[in-house]
Each structure stands twice: as structure tokens, then as C-alpha cells.
Amino acid sequence: MSAISRPSLSPGLTIRPLTLDDAAALTELIAEQERHDLGRADIEEADLLGDWQRPSHDLATSSLGVLDGQRIVGYVEHVDVERYDAAVLPSYRGRGIGTWLATWVQDLARSRGATILGMPVPEASAGDRLLTALGYGVRWTSWVLRLPEGATVASRPLPDGYALRVATPADHEQVWTVVEDAFLEWSARERATIEDFGAQVWGRPGSEPWNLQVVTGPDGAVVGVAHAWNTPDADTYVAKLAVARAHRSRGLAQALLVAAFGEGRARGATSSSLSTDSRTGARTLYEHAGMRTESTWVHRAVSLS
The missing domain is CATH 3.40.630.30 (Gcn5-related N-acetyltransferase (GNAT))
Known part of the structure; x- marks a missing residue:
């Protein structure tokens, strides 16, 4: 697939790499998206810190946050060769942030030699609809199972x-x-x-x-x-x-x-x-x-x- 043309971010939004100090704020961003899309939040700060402390991972060159003032309203992280994670605050959807982040991480992964790139999204969620519109296909399906x-x-x-x-x-x-x-x-x-x-x-x-x-x-x-x-x-x-x-x-x-x-x-x-x-x-x-x-x-x- 040819690269998607990256749109411009809305005026007033800024970007920068994530740092370890962003863990708490990013956890809350992801939790707010999960509550909106799934009705409950499962993310924990330890999930992020465990990923970020891997010796092979360089957060400074593998991540990007989108900020409105001092608040992180969207982010993307190239987690592994063929995998990334991203989230946008529900109240900031519809401004092209998700598409901008998807194109940024595609360019990054391509520069690192990746030939395919994807991420998990809740089925039928806004993220699922966005990736479908961007030409992403389903590679596999996963389920969260709970013991009553x-x-x-x-x-x-x-x-x-x-x-x-x-x-x-x-x-x-x-x-x-x-x-x-x-x-x-x-x-x-x-x-x-x-x-x-x-x-x-x-x-x-x-x-x-x-x-x-x-x-x-x-x-x-x-x-x-x-x-x-x-x-x-x-x-x-x-x-x-x-x-x-x-x-x-x-x-x-x-x-x-x-x-x-x-x-x-x-x-x-x-x-x-x-x-x-x-x-x-x-x-x-x-x-x-x-x-x-x-x-x-x-x-x-x-x-x-």
C-alpha cells in the first residue's frame, strides 16, 4: 500500500516525544478511551512502565504525544517491529489526530524496515472504523474473557x-x-x-x-x-x-x-x-x-x- 498523505494537525495542537514522566497522564488518556469504547478501563500505569523499561525500547525515538496546552490528547508508540499502540481522547476525535498519528508511525516503521504494521482495536469502535477507512485489514481476532x-x-x-x-x-x-x-x-x-x-x-x-x-x-x-x-x-x-x-x-x-x-x-x-x-x-x-x-x-x- 502506498503511504497515506499526512493531514495537518489542528491549530493550537503541539507534538513531542513521550517521557517517563508522562506515564500517569497517558494512563488516564487510555483509560478514558477504554471507558468510552468498552465501558470499563483496564489499563494500568505499570503496563506502560513495564513496556518502557525494556532495554531494547527507546521511548524518545519510538513515541509521540499530541498536546493541547499541557494536556496529552493523543499519542502513538511504535512498540515492536510490526506493532504500535495509539489513542485519542474521545472529546478530540474527528479532528484528524488519529490519521496524523497513523501516518507518522507508518513512516517510522517503514524507516526501520517493517513491511507490515498494525494494532489491536475494540471491534466496531471508532478506532476500528478509522483503521478500516485507512485500508487496514484484520490480521487476527482476540477476546477478553472473564470468569463470572x-x-x-x-x-x-x-x-x-x-x-x-x-x-x-x-x-x-x-x-x-x-x-x-x-x-x-x-x-x-x-x-x-x-x-x-x-x-x-x-x-x-x-x-x-x-x-x-x-x-x-x-x-x-x-x-x-x-x-x-x-x-x-x-x-x-x-x-x-x-x-x-x-x-x-x-x-x-x-x-x-x-x-x-x-x-x-x-x-x-x-x-x-x-x-x-x-x-x-x-x-x-x-x-x-x-x-x-x-x-x-x-x-x-x-x-x-
Whole structure:
């Protein structure tokens, strides 16, 4: 697809790269967009800081904020080679900000060698309609699933020789290997370095030991991983769930879910959630465990060639 002509920003709006000091303001911007589009806000400041502290990420050259005075009203960030994130305050929509940001990040990604670029947006949202109009197609679909309040995932005993416990620093390299191996079975990207991975997992701001649990196999090696935390609105969110290929179909994922949700409830959570997408084939597993779809997202992408 040929490059889109970038429109001019409305008079009075200014632009600059984002900084770490913008984390709180940007969290509120994204939260306001989520509340408008989805009826609830799931973003946390730790989500941004975990991404931004990856050694490979340079916020100064990979992001741009649009400001009205001192207030950030829109932003875009080139997160990975083929992925970006963006948001515009609902009250500032219709001024061409989203189109301007999309063209800016396309130019940036193209200069870095990317041939395709996309981002996730809630299905049928303003963002979905904008990207459709800009020629973006659906690359895959994802869902946020939630366990109804008061419901539990049925317990399933681990097979003989397997054990579930909280991860220790000595497990970190094995955790990284198990999760990356599993995710790269369906995700077309480069393997994350252990340093980038750790920044978003055990190095995530506010991380507690219970957030990272593992299942070990008969030989003591890590073969399953769950990374979860409690959100400010009392939800246990499972960010990563992975089982090594040779150890699947033995109930390990279900045991990890039970453990993660249980630890979260013991610390005050009243609901539990996670997300999955059409590339993984895991949605049925979660539905069989009693989880229900809360929202649907589409990852829309555009060719940069």
C-alpha cells in the first residue's frame, strides 16, 4: 500500500516525544478511551512502565504525544517491529489526530524496515472504523474473557511427578524459555530477549512473588508458567499462560489457572480475566473452564510496501 498523505494537525495542537514522566497522564488518556469504547478501563500505569523499561525500547525515538496546552490528547508508540499502540481522547476525535498519528508511525516503521504494521482495536469502535477507512485489514481476532463473579475454575490434580509452586529467581531463564517457545508457535516475531521479557514479568512495577507461578515436571524442570496480578479494580488478570509442548493435555494449564485465580482471590480479587486470540486456539479451553467473552478486539494491519 502506498503511504497515506499526512493531514495537518489542528491549530493550537503541539507534538513531542513521550517521557517517563508522562506515564500517569497517558494512563488516564487510555483509560478514558477504554471507558468510552468498552465501558470499563483496564489499563494500568505499570503496563506502560513495564513496556518502557525494556532495554531494547527507546521511548524518545519510538513515541509521540499530541498536546493541547499541557494536556496529552493523543499519542502513538511504535512498540515492536510490526506493532504500535495509539489513542485519542474521545472529546478530540474527528479532528484528524488519529490519521496524523497513523501516518507518522507508518513512516517510522517503514524507516526501520517493517513491511507490515498494525494494532489491536475494540471491534466496531471508532478506532476500528478509522483503521478500516485507512485500508487496514484484520490480521487476527482476540477476546477478553472473564470468569463470572462467584464462579471458580474446577480443580484438577496434577499428574504424578508434577508440582506447582511460586517461581524463584533461579527459574527465570526456564520461565522465559517455556513462555517464548510456546508463544512463538503461533506468533510471527523475533524471540524476546530475557532482559525485555523480564522487564514485563518479574521486573514489572509492583511485582510480587505470587504473580509468577510454575509447574515443574518429573525431572524438576519448569514446564508450565502463569503470570498474573491483581488490578486496582479487584480483578486477577492472567497475562501469560504457557505449557511446554511435550507436557500438554495433562491439565497443567487448568491447574495454573486455578492457582493464579485462587491467589488473587486470597488477596481481595472478586473477578478473574485473561485474553487470548484466534492464533492460539485456546479460547475453547477457557470457555470450558467457565470463562465468558467480555469484549472482542481485532488486530488491524496495513502493508507498508
